[in-house]
Amino acid sequence: xxxxPDLASSQQPTGMTPIVKTVVRFAIGIxxxxxxxxxxxxxxxxxxxxxxxxxxxxxxxxxxxxFGKELALRKMSDMAASIIDNTCALLFVTVAMIGFxxxxxxxxxxxxxxxxxxxxxxxxxxxxxxxxxxxxxxxxAIFLALSIFGRFVSKLVDEAEEEE
Amino acid sequence: MIETYLIALLxxxxxxxxxxxxxxNLLSSVxxxxxxxxxxxxxxxxxAAPDIAITQVVVEILVxxxxxxxxxxxxxxxxxxxxxxxxxxxxLIFFGxxxxxxxxxxxxxxxxxxxxxxxxxxxxxxxxxxxxxxxIVASVVLDFRAYDTLGEATVIFVSILGAFVILRRRGxxxxxxxxxxxxxxxxxxxxxxxxxxxxE
Amino acid sequence: xxxxxxxxxxFVMGVYCLIAKKNIIKxxxxxxxxxxxxxxxxxxxxxxxxxxxxxxxxxxTMQELTERGVDPLPQAxxxxxxxxxxxxxxxxxxxxxxxxEKYKTFDMSExxxxxx
Numbered sequence: 001x002x003x004x005p006d007l008a009s010s011q012q013p014t015g016m017t018p019i020v021k022t023v024v025r026f027a028i029g030i031x032x033x034x035x036x037x038x039x040x041x042x043x044x045x046x047x048x049x050x051x052x053x054x055x056x057x058x059x060x061x062x063x064x065x066x067f068g069k070e071l072a073l074r075k076m077s078d079m080a081a082s083i084i085d086n087t088c089a090l091l092f093v094t095v096a097m098i099g100f101x102x103x104x105x106x107x108x109x110x111x112x113x114x115x116x117x118x119x120x121x122x123x124x125x126x127x128x129x130x131x132x133x134x135x136x137x138x139x140x141a142i143f144l145a146l147s148i149f150g151r152f153v154s155k156l157v158d159e160a161e162e163e164e
Numbered sequence: 165m166i167e168t169y170l171i172a173l174l175x176x177x178x179x180x181x182x183x184x185x186x187x188x189n190l191l192s193s194v195x196x197x198x199x200x201x202x203x204x205x206x207x208x209x210x211x212a213a214p215d216i217a218i219t220q221v222v223v224e225i226l227v228x229x230x231x232x233x234x235x236x237x238x239x240x241x242x243x244x245x246x247x248x249x250x251x252x253x254x255x256l257i258f259f260g261x262x263x264x265x266x267x268x269x270x271x272x273x274x275x276x277x278x279x280x281x282x283x284x285x286x287x288x289x290x291x292x293x294x295x296x297x298x299x300i301v302a303s304v305v306l307d308f309r310a311y312d313t314l315g316e317a318t319v320i321f322v323s324i325l326g327a328f329v330i331l332r333r334r335g336x337x338x339x340x341x342x343x344x345x346x347x348x349x350x351x352x353x354x355x356x357x358x359x360x361x362x363x364e
Numbered sequence: 365x366x367x368x369x370x371x372x373x374x375f376v377m378g379v380y381c382l383i384a385k386k387n388i389i390k391x392x393x394x395x396x397x398x399x400x401x402x403x404x405x406x407x408x409x410x411x412x413x414x415x416x417x418x419x420x421x422x423x424x425t426m427q428e429l430t431e432r433g434v435d436p437l438p439q440a441x442x443x444x445x446x447x448x449x450x451x452x453x454x455x456x457x458x459x460x461x462x463x464x465e466k467y468k469t470f471d472m473s474e475x476x477x478x479x480x
Contacts, residue, residue: 044298106311116298121302146234174370182377197396204400213434216407223447235461259376263376266372279411283437288430289430323448323451331461
């Protein structure tokens with residue numbers, strides 16, 4: 001995932017001040033690592049797909065706010081976000097459908113393994129990862145849409161006022 | 165003991181919400197709303213619900229960012245109150261009645277600290293053996309009640325779809341070339357298409 | 365009892381803001397506060413005195429979890445409800461942006477007047 005933005009080389013100054021950029025450069029790796037930890041250990045410790053996915057979305061939002069939208073769009077474009085969103089939703093239903101082969105919808109069909117291991121609890125970690133990716137991509141996509149289209153609206157309004 | 169802390173926290177929340185409702189400046193209003201969210205997150209932590217505390221604090225940050233970035237930066241003018249007497253008076257009367265009846269109804273709920281746990285006791289006892297997940301909340305969300313999670317995924321999918329449809333660029337008034345450059349996230353083909361429109 | 369009642373007061377605050385305020389962003393804030401109050405109410409009902417989080421750790425016995433663990437079911441439902449609240453809020457914000465683009469104001473009474 002996105003860890004080390006090479007914004008020092010970018011020519012046009014976008015985003016916030018160098019102080020914010022430096023802090024974000026140090027913090028962003030930790031934020032993504034924490035989000036993935038929350039998702040992957042969701043069946044053993046507090047957390048899960050929803051919380052971890054929102055943390056990852058916050059990481060992308062920080063990138064967008066600090067470095068401007070070009071870098072964030074390079075890391076995850078709006079098209080990629082919607083494709084990940086749809087794919088994860090479909091995979092979620094597909095894994096649930098596979099349960100039909102073993103008896104019932106949403107059946108926890110794989111062997112459960114020993115408790116307190118990372119690979120245990122059957123299908124729950126898989127669901128966690130799918131939901132985490134889905135929440136990440138959809139929340140980031142909506143933030144992108146709102147902020148960029150919002151800017152667009154404000155610029156249009158400014159121009160209309162100038163014309164008047 | 166925990167009850168005292170929670171009452172103090174709730175009074176803090178109510179004060180924060182009064183500030184959020186009544187202040188003129190929209191930015192302070194949004195930030196006060198964030199304060200209420202942070203206090204709710206602390207209350208969840210005290211009520212032994214760490215899963216929700218994590219989710220609440222992160223979601224509340226995103227709410228703040230979305231509200232400020234998408235709306236406040238556009239228009240921050242305080243709206244002068246055209247005092248709508250009918251709406252205010254009728255809603256105040258309604259809320260007085262609501263609170264009286266709520267006070268009566270609350271007496272019949274199970275006492276704080278002694279919940280009814282007919283189904284949940286079963287989840288607590290058999291959750292670890294049946295699903296193998298140490299986090300019982302995760303086993304309820306993704307195994308016992310996975311239908312709810314499917315519904316949630318559908319709801320968030322539909323809401324994102326709705327927002328995209330509402331904000332879409334196609335089907336609106338024709339853009340000039342300068343506008344296309346300003347948006348910046350159009351693909352090459354879309355820009356070419358727009359240019360074609362303009363040439364027509 | 366007083367805890368439940370105070371939560372309902374918070375709920376009423378949110379609904380009052382939703383009804384009586386003219387600014388659309390104030391209305392969104394009111395709905396968010398209502399959301400918080402309902403979530404908090406549901407979790408309060410599921411709390412058990414001297415409770416622990418419903419999570420099993422290695423050094424815990426099964427008996428300790430079943431006797432002291434708080435209700436996991438409201439926590440699971442509220443977990444989904446919080447994220448749904450975020451989705452609903454973003455959709456409302458989108459609608460607000462379109463309204464602003466059309467009417468150039470966030471004032472609800474102004475929008476009503478312009479429409480009529």
